[in-house]
Amino acid sequence: MPENKSESKQTTVQHMAYEPYTVAMGPQHPATHGVLKLDLELDGETILECKPTVGFLHRGVEKLAENISYAQCLPLTDRLDYIAAMANNVAYSVAVETLLGIEVPLRAKYIRTMVMEMARLTGHLLWLATHALDIGAMTVFLYCFRERENLLDMFEEICGARLTTSYTCIGGVRQDVTGHFLESLHAFTDEFPSRIAEYETLIDKNRIWLQRTQGVGVVSAEDAVSLGLTGPTLRGSGVDYDVRKHMPYDAYPYVEFEVPIGSKGDVYDRYRCRMEEMHQSNSIIRQCIEALPPGPIRAEDAPDLVMPYGPQKVVEADATFSSGIIKLVEDRKRFIKGDVYVAAEVPKGELGFYFVSDGRGVPYRMHIRSPSYIHIGALPFLCKGQMVADVIAIIGSVDVVLGECDR
Amino acid sequence: MEPLEIAQKIRERFPDQVIQVEEHRGQVGVIVKKDRIVEMLRWLHDDPALQLNHLADLCGVDYLAKKDVRFEVVYNLYSIPLRHRIRIRAEVPEDDCRIDSVTSIWMGANWHERECYDLLGITFDGHPDLRRILLPEGWEGHPLRKDYPLDGGGKRWSGYEEVVEKSKRLRQHDFYGMYQDPTKKAGLEDARE
Numbered sequence: 186m187p188e189n190k191s192e193s194k195q196t197t198v199q200h201m202a203y204e205p206y207t208v209a210m211g212p213q214h215p216a217t218h219g220v221l222k223l224d225l226e227l228d229g230e231t232i233l234e235c236k237p238t239v240g241f242l243h244r245g246v247e248k249l250a251e252n253i254s255y256a257q258c259l260p261l262t263d264r265l266d267y268i269a270a271m272a273n274n275v276a277y278s279v280a281v282e283t284l285l286g287i288e289v290p291l292r293a294k295y296i297r298t299m300v301m302e303m304a305r306l307t308g309h310l311l312w313l314a315t316h317a318l319d320i321g322a323m324t325v326f327l328y329c330f331r332e333r334e335n336l337l338d339m340f341e342e343i344c345g346a347r348l349t350t351s352y353t354c355i356g357g358v359r360q361d362v363t364g365h366f367l368e369s370l371h372a373f374t375d376e377f378p379s380r381i382a383e384y385e386t387l388i389d390k391n392r393i394w395l396q397r398t399q400g401v402g403v404v405s406a407e408d409a410v411s412l413g414l415t416g417p418t419l420r421g422s423g424v425d426y427d428v429r430k431h432m433p434y435d436a437y438p439y440v441e442f443e444v445p446i447g448s449k450g451d452v453y454d455r456y457r458c459r460m461e462e463m464h465q466s467n468s469i470i471r472q473c474i475e476a477l478p479p480g481p482i483r484a485e486d487a488p489d490l491v492m493p494y495g496p497q498k499v500v501e502a503d504a505t506f507s508s509g510i511i512k513l514v515e516d517r518k519r520f521i522k523g524d525v526y527v528a529a530e531v532p533k534g535e536l537g538f539y540f541v542s543d544g545r546g547v548p549y550r551m552h553i554r555s556p557s558y559i560h561i562g563a564l565p566f567l568c569k570g571q572m573v574a575d576v577i578a579i580i581g582s583v584d585v586v587l588g589e590c591d592r
Numbered sequence: 593m594e595p596l597e598i599a600q601k602i603r604e605r606f607p608d609q610v611i612q613v614e615e616h617r618g619q620v621g622v623i624v625k626k627d628r629i630v631e632m633l634r635w636l637h638d639d640p641a642l643q644l645n646h647l648a649d650l651c652g653v654d655y656l657a658k659k660d661v662r663f664e665v666v667y668n669l670y671s672i673p674l675r676h677r678i679r680i681r682a683e684v685p686e687d688d689c690r691i692d693s694v695t696s697i698w699m700g701a702n703w704h705e706r707e708c709y710d711l712l713g714i715t716f717d718g719h720p721d722l723r724r725i726l727l728p729e730g731w732e733g734h735p736l737r738k739d740y741p742l743d744g745g746g747k748r749w750s751g752y753e754e755v756v757e758k759s760k761r762l763r764q765h766d767f768y769g770m771y772q773d774p775t776k777k778a779g780l781e782d783a784r785e
Contacts, residue, residue, distance in 0.1 A: 286617060552666075
């Protein structure tokens with residue numbers, strides 16, 4: 186009898202042994218935050234290998250940019266990270282101004298810093314909403330969208346658009362902010378810290394939340410730098426790298442803020458980093474409102490859409506003015522040969538622009554270093570050896586937007 | 593460290609590799625030969641005085657008819673602990689369109705190099721998985737080359753017809769997921785009449 190028992194046991198074990206098999210997650214999947222496809226090779230529930238496929242949303246932004254002027258490229262940047270388009274606008278403008286050597290008026294710098302931090306809040310709120318929804322906390326989604334709606338309304342007030350803003354321009358911002366906008370934003374910043382506390386009461390001590398996030402998707406500081414991670418995803422691993430501090434642009438040298446840093450490098454620490462960042466963004470917005478100086482909002486010599494191609498045409502009266510002859514003088518000094526790489530800290534991480542200028546009013550080459558692209562490239566490393574349910578938590582915690590990834 | 597000092601150090605260490613040092617808006621680019629690129633970048637990464645550990649960006653540039661050497665692979669390096677940056681620009685000629693991969697130094701270079709291969713057609717030797725990434729497999733040409741027309745030259749991607757056929761087929765499924773052949777359906781209606 187004992188022999189028989191062991192035999193039957195053996196057959197069951199053989200029956201239970203699975204071959205590794207592949208599951209395609211996406212491209213149509215609610216937790217991939219866009220059209221991202223992951224081929225997961227599974228052994229039971231453990232991931233042996235994760236192969237991301239991207240490019241479903243590739244629009245050739247870099248190729249398009251080579252055929253239009255610097256000013257015309259700006260609306261294309263809205264479509265990169267469409268969740269926080271303001272931040273992309275600012276990043277692009279800062280890069281072009283560095284290339285062309287344009288000094289922006291102080292008021293415009295403050296306004297830009299303000300809208301960039303507002304964009305960071307919208308980005309982080311949407312991240313928190315969807316991340317919590319993926320893990321199973323439905324309520325947070327509704328709460329986050331309440332505040333995000335307020336911010337989008339304020340975007341609408343200053344530029345007329347909620348998502349594809351195109352608010353900044355090269356050399357400043359398109360329109361000045363109104364007193365009503367500043368008042369409503371000030372009221373928002375008064376209230377917002379209590380709202381963050383509200384989200385935290387919902388999930389921060391929640392046992393399910395902690396179990397789903399702590400110790401999941403761990404990446405060490407060294408590996409995180411090697412993988413090229415940036416933004417809160419990198420800072421969760423304890424690396425102090427924030428473009429706003431390391432290479433300050435706009436009004437960031439004039440405002441005080443701290444860079445929150447995690448220690449363990451798991452999903453929970455990345456979550457904490459972003460939550461703390463929302464507090465810091467709120468404080469930066471307040472400082473900008475209070476210190477907003479008067480003055481012009483655009484540099485006078487900045488190129489804009491009125492000059493689609495080539496050199497700036499300056500109208501100059503002839504010496505014999507009485508004759509009524511007015512001649513056009515070409516101003517080519519702005520466009521000189523050279524290349525720059527300028528980065529800015531957008532909600533997802535370091536958004537860099539590498540420009541090569543050949544002396545025309547058109548970028549010879551524009552390369553976008555998008556954080557989401559690099560972060561998705563790191564997914565095979567992060568997901569290896571994890572459980573299949575944790576993939577969703579990991580994707581949520583690195584915070585990707587496929588519009589930015591595929592460009 | 594100032595970027596020009598770093599450029600000077602590179603020149604001292606690799607005198608036969610550095611072709612030129614260019615400065616624009618305070619940013620320094622060192623144009624180098626591609627032969628010892630991995631050795632050079634590994635030294636920049638590991639040297640305690642430099643510690644350029646963050647590969648901020650890697651991309652290719654096509655200088656068609658603008659320079660003697662057609663392509664350049666550009667490495668934007670940044671040191672997180674020491675807070676300085678430098679740009680290395682490796683020249684890649686058109687007739688020998690390949691360069692050594694730096695994935696052994698930075699894991700994150702993997703996708704950067706795949707993108708560069710996909711859009712500019714520069715081959716990276718020693719890359720673990722060099723495939724197209726943003727464009728579908730079977731795409732002809734490399735769009736970011738300057739001789740590639742903006743509209744693609746009127747050519748269609750080879751998989752286009754297949755995708756259209758598939759979408760047509762899928763549209764014929766009715767509410768219950770049953771496949772209905774449009775020709776047969778027409779026949780049924782005829783019979784009813």
